[in-house]
Amino acid sequence: MQQYPLHIDGTQRRPREDRWISSDNPYTGTPWAEVARGDDRDVDEAVRAAHRAFTEGPWSTMTATDRGRVLRDLGDRIAQDADRLARIEVQDNGKLLSEMRGQVDYLPQWFYYYGGLADKVEGTVPPLDKKGYFTFTRREPVGVVAIITPWNSPLMLLAWKLAPALAAGCTVVIKPSEFTSASTLELVRLLEEAGLPPGVVNVVTGFGNEVGGPLVEHPLVTKVSFTGADTTGRRINEQAARSLKHVSLELGGKSPNIVFGDADLDSAVNGVVSGIFAATGQTCIAGSRLLVQRSIHDSFVDKVVDLARTARMGDPLDPHTQVGPITTRPQFAKVLEYIDLAEQDGARAVLGGSAAERPECGNGWFVEPTIFTGVANDHRLAQEEVFGPVLAVIPFDDEHDAIRLANDVRFGLGAGVWTSDVARAFRMAEAIQSGTVWVNTYRAVSFMAPFGGVKDSGLGRENGIGALDEYLQTKSVWINTGAPSGNPFVMR
Ligand code: NAD
Numbered sequence: 001m002q003q004y005p006l007h008i009d010g011t012q013r014r015p016r017e018d019r020w021i022s023s024d025n026p027y028t029g030t031p032w033a034e035v036a037r038g039d040d041r042d043v044d045e046a047v048r049a050a051h052r053a054f055t056e057g058p059w060s061t062m063t064a065t066d067r068g069r070v071l072r073d074l075g076d077r078i079a080q081d082a083d084r085l086a087r088i089e090v091q092d093n094g095k096l097l098s099e100m101r102g103q104v105d106y107l108p109q110w111f112y113y114y115g116g117l118a119d120k121v122e123g124t125v126p127p128l129d130k131k132g133y134f135t136f137t138r139r140e141p142v143g144v145v146a147i148i149t150p151w152n153s154p155l156m157l158l159a160w161k162l163a164p165a166l167a168a169g170c171t172v173v174i175k176p177s178e179f180t181s182a183s184t185l186e187l188v189r190l191l192e193e194a195g196l197p198p199g200v201v202n203v204v205t206g207f208g209n210e211v212g213g214p215l216v217e218h219p220l221v222t223k224v225s226f227t228g229a230d231t232t233g234r235r236i237n238e239q240a241a242r243s244l245k246h247v248s249l250e251l252g253g254k255s256p257n258i259v260f261g262d263a264d265l266d267s268a269v270n271g272v273v274s275g276i277f278a279a280t281g282q283t284c285i286a287g288s289r290l291l292v293q294r295s296i297h298d299s300f301v302d303k304v305v306d307l308a309r310t311a312r313m314g315d316p317l318d319p320h321t322q323v324g325p326i327t328t329r330p331q332f333a334k335v336l337e338y339i340d341l342a343e344q345d346g347a348r349a350v351l352g353g354s355a356a357e358r359p360e361c362g363n364g365w366f367v368e369p370t371i372f373t374g375v376a377n378d379h380r381l382a383q384e385e386v387f388g389p390v391l392a393v394i395p396f397d398d399e400h401d402a403i404r405l406a407n408d409v410r411f412g413l414g415a416g417v418w419t420s421d422v423a424r425a426f427r428m429a430e431a432i433q434s435g436t437v438w439v440n441t442y443r444a445v446s447f448m449a450p451f452g453g454v455k456d457s458g459l460g461r462e463n464g465i466g467a468l469d470e471y472l473q474t475k476s477v478w479i480n481t482g483a484p485s486g487n488p489f490v491m492r
Contacts, residue, residue, distance in 0.1 A: 010198020132482020
């Protein structure tokens with residue numbers, strides 16, 4: 001079985017305690033690799049390596065233009081190895097090869113885009129209200145960044161953080177999910193082959209409490225960039241506050257997909273099915289609540305059910321498969337618990353509602369695409385993130401009612417609006433409390449478009465020019481151009 005050691009200061013090495021975690025293939029349900037189970041001493045070593053690389057160079061002493069060039073080379077290197085990286089990801093997290101290949105093919109764009117931005121970070125010259133001074137600002141990297149990622153799209157979510165952090169001049173220690181660490185380690189090896197100096201990017205694999213906790217608390221870490229569950233994010237924010245670290249959090253969602261009677265319904269059906277069943281519902285932006293106008297409720301639900309029923313399940317490596325397994329065994333159990341809960345609350349499964357027993361699903365952790373009607377917005381199914389292929393359908397009467405239901409959750413990550421009325425689309429986009437609103441489309445993301453949550457879905461934004469700011473801090477420099485310093489007891 002393949003072993004994945006830690007990656008610290010440019011070398012691969014075994015964890016101090018020589019303990020390992022088995023990584024399972026969600027389609028076969030069997031282990032395929034072992035990843036190092038690091039601990040606080042491994043974390044300390046990795047953070048010190050990142051800190052040395054930050055303070056001593058060559059990363060920090062390189063010009064921003066050279067740093068940008070390295071980032072663009074990294075993009076090229078990833079593009080050359082896209083197929084291998086995608087296959088490792090599929091083996092580890094069970095997502096479809098077709099989706100993963102698309103994600104990994106897209107990955108270099110983050111390194112090209114932020115590589116291009118690296119030498120466009122500019123300070124300002126504020127016009128001063130005081131004579132005899134010249135003041136300018138510098139935008140400086142925050143320092144050592146802890147990057148903590150989840151299991152659902154390990155490489156893509158890592159790139160969203162890693163590319164801007166490196167472009168800003170930071171160095172990093174990555175803690176990937178204990179369930180899906182392999183692709184991150186493979187990526188970092190590639191980056192160093194492509195010319196990234198040792199110590200700039202380090203990876204300590206292991207469990208959240210044994211590696212993530214010590215990383216968040218380490219005094220030499222100045223910023224924590226986290227993607228994962230809201231409960232974990234809250235804990236990390238509290239921990240980081242004790243040592244006054246910068247924090248950005250990309251957390252969960254309970255996103256509404258809102259379909260008005262005047263929408264192009266064929267297009268809306270595709271958007272709704274893709275919103276919840278693509279990636280087996282294991283995305284933070286899953287459109288897990290279908291809010292549908294009461295006048296078209298029954299006919300539209302029938303269309304969604306008819307399309308979802310045709311989804312081919314099975315081997316994620318098979319290009320014909322449309323819905324793959326659940327990534328982890330605990331998550332599989334959690335999805336089934338939510339299905340039970342919805343039934344106890346009186347909702348009715350009009351499709352699915354159980355684990356999948358189809359022969360093509362082998363021994364994998366599969367759940368049937370599931371659609372519940374008769375859901376009230378205060379049911380737990382409508383309020384809590386399931387992170388699986390389970391759709392809650394809720395009717396609404398008019399625009400006002402749709403907005404009320406859409407916003408009546410503690411999350412605010414994404415929302416879809418399906419309508420042919422342009423004015424309504426604008427009104428809805430303004431009224432919905434979420435980081436992203438898609439109109440007549442769903443699940444579109446780009447390295448150029450800011451992404452993040454409001455309310456319990458997180459803090460900060462990834463992607464777009466502004467994401468660089470998450471890894472920079474401003475310094476003001478004052479130059480005395482006038483009289484020598486005068487009375488020491490009077491502030492000028
Ligand atoms: P998780 O919170 O359980 O784990 C995420 C990471 O945090 C893992 O690496 C884990 O080991 C680590 N961790 C756990 N406890 C920790 C602790 N005490 N200190 C430090 N690190 C700790 O999340 P998950 O189950 O891996 O991922 C699913 C969640 O991620 C869902 O809630 C989903 O919505 C969210 N997610 C959000 C986005 C987004 O961009 N908003 C994207 C993808 C996933």
